[in-house]
Amino acid sequence: MVEKKRGISEGILWIVVGGVICILSLQYGLGSFRAPAPGFVAFLSGILVGGIGAIMILSQSLSMSRAKETTPGGGQAISAVPWGRLTYTMAFLIAYAILMDPVGYIVSTFLAMFGLFFDWKKKNWFWSGFFSITVSLSSYVVFEVWLRCQLPHGIFPWW
C-alpha cells in the first residue's frame, strides 16, 4: 500500500514537472506545424513528462483495486541512507566548487582532498595531509603542465 501511495506521489511530481515545462515553453511560443517556434519541442517534452505522470497515477490507482499486486522496483527509501557521510562529502564538494576559481586549483584541491581523505574514526591527520599535498601537486603537474588543461590559478597567478 505504501508502495502504491509512493507511486501516486511520483506521478503527481511528474505532472507538476511536465506542467512547469509546458508553461515555460509557452513563453517562447509554439508556432504552428508549418513553422514551429523555439518552444515547440520543449512543449512536447513537457506533455510527455506530464502524460507519463498521469499514466503512472492511473496504473497505480487501477492496481490499488487489485489485491496484493506489487509494482517492481519502487527504489530504496531515502530514510535508509547514511546521511552523515553523504552530507559531509557533498559539503566538501560544494565548497570545492565555490573555492576553485577564487582560491585556485592547488589550494582548493588540497583543502577538498584533505577533507575527503580524512577518517574521523582513525583521526589520520598526517596521512590525510600527506596524500592531499601529493595529490594536489601531482595532479597539477599532470593536468596543467603536461596535458595543458586550463586550471584556475586563483591567489597564485604565477602558477
Next chain:
Amino acid sequence: MSVLSALSYGFGIALQPWNLLSCFIGVFIGTLVGVLPGIGPAGAMSLLLPVTFGMSPVTGIIMLAGIYYGTMYGGSTTSILVNIPGEAASIVTCLDGYQMALKGRAGPALGIAAFGSFIAGTGCIIGLIFMTNALAGVALVFGPAEYFSLMVLGLSLVTYLTQGSILRGLVMAGVGLFLSQIGQDVVTGQTRFSFGLRGLIDGVGLVPVIMGLFGISEVLLNIEKLGEHRTMMKTTFRQLFPTWKDWRKSAAPIGRGTIIGFFLGILPGGGALISSFVSYAAEKWFSKHPEKFGKGAIEGVAGPESANNAASTSGFIPLFSLGIPSNVIMALLLGALMIHGLKPGPLMITERPDVFWGTVASMYVGNVMLLMLNLPLIGLWVQVLKVPYRTLFPLILLFCFIGAYSISANAFDLYVMLIFSALGYVLRKKNYECAPLVLAFVLGPMMEKNLRQALILFDGNLSVFVTRPLSLAALVISVLLLLTAVIPFVQKRRREVIAEED
C-alpha cells in the same frame, strides 16, 4: 578506394607514433577504469575529453575509443577475482568467473576472458568495416523525416531495454529532451530557458551532465558501503593460459558471443550489458549441462566476455554511418567528434577517411595491445584492486572536477555537475535509469532540427512521417515496443529478467 586499400591507409594512420601512443594510453586507462569499481567508461571518457582538444581529431578519437573497449577487457578482472564487476557489462561474468576462481581456476577464467575478447573484437572490426560502408550508402537517401523517426526508434529501444520501469524510462527521456532545449534555438538562434544565467546561454554541457549522473552519483552510492571487505584470489602468469579442454569448450561460445554482441551492439540501447546477458542465456540453452552454469562453467565466461567486447565495437556502426549514437558512450563520442569539428554521418567516411579508417585500424591495434597488457599485467591490476575505496573515491571525485572544469574553464560547469550528481543519486536510489535521459539530451537538438525541417519542408503536413516507408516502419516499431511493454505477459517477463539481473 577498395576496402583493403582503405584499411591499409587506416593502418598507416593508426601506426603513426602519436596515434599508437594515444591508443596505448586509451586502452591502458580503459583497462584501469574497467578494473576499478566506481568509475565507468563514460566518466573516464568525459575526464579525458578536454585532453583531446590539443590533439588532432583522429588521435583524440582513437584514445577515447580505446578507453571504451579497454574498459570491457578490464571489467572481467574484478568480476573473476573479487566478485565485483568493475563495469556493468561484466556483471554476468561474476556468476561463473568467480566460481572458477574459488575452485583455483582464476587463471584460465582470466585467460579465456582476454582471448575471447580479442577474438570477438577482431571479428567485429571486420563486420564494422563492411556494415558501416553499406549502411552509410543507404543513409544518403534519408531525409529529415527518416532521421527523426530513427531517433525516436533509438530512444524507444533504449527506454524499452532499461532495467527498471518503462514509464520511468520515458519520463527520463522527456526530461533529457527538455534539458537539450536549454540554450540557443537551432533554427532562430533565440536563447531559451537560460533564466538569465550566462552559463546556460550555450546550453547545459554534456560532460558535466555525464560526470554528475554517472561519475559522482556512483561515488555517492558507493561510499555508503565503505569498509566492505573484498576477498581476492591469487593467480600467476603461468596459470593464465587455458588448457586444450578449456579451448574446446569455449570455441563455440566465443563464436556465438561474437555474433550476438555484434548484432545487439548495433541496436540502440542494445550495448555491451544486454549482449552479455543474452550470450549467457544462449550458452545455458545450448549447453548439454546447463546445471553447471553458475558453478564455474568456462562457457559462462567465454560467451559473455566475447559478447560485450563485440558489442562495444559494433556500437560504432550507427555512429559512423548514420551519426546516431546507440548508447551513452557513443553519445559522448558523438559530442567529442562534433567538438573536433566533425559531423558523423554517411558522408564522414568519404569526407574524413582518415578519422574513420584510422579509428577502425586503431581498434585492431588496440585489441592486440589489450591482449598483451591484460595477461602479463594481471598482477598489477590485482594490486590496484587492493587500494581501499576510502583512498580511491577522493581521487575519482577529483578527476570528475578536473574533467568538468577544463572543458570551458568555467566554475559554472562544476555547479551543473553537482546538481546532476544529486539528481542522479536520487534517481538511481529510486530505480530511475539515467541512460534514456542522456541519450535524449544528446539526440534532442538533432531530433528538433530534423522534426522542424521536415515540417517546414512539407508545409506542416504531419503525414510525412507515416507516408515514407522507413519513417513509418521506425515509428510503428517504436509504438509496438512501448505498447508491448504494458502487456501483462511482457511486463511479467521483464520483471523476471530484471530480478535475475539483480
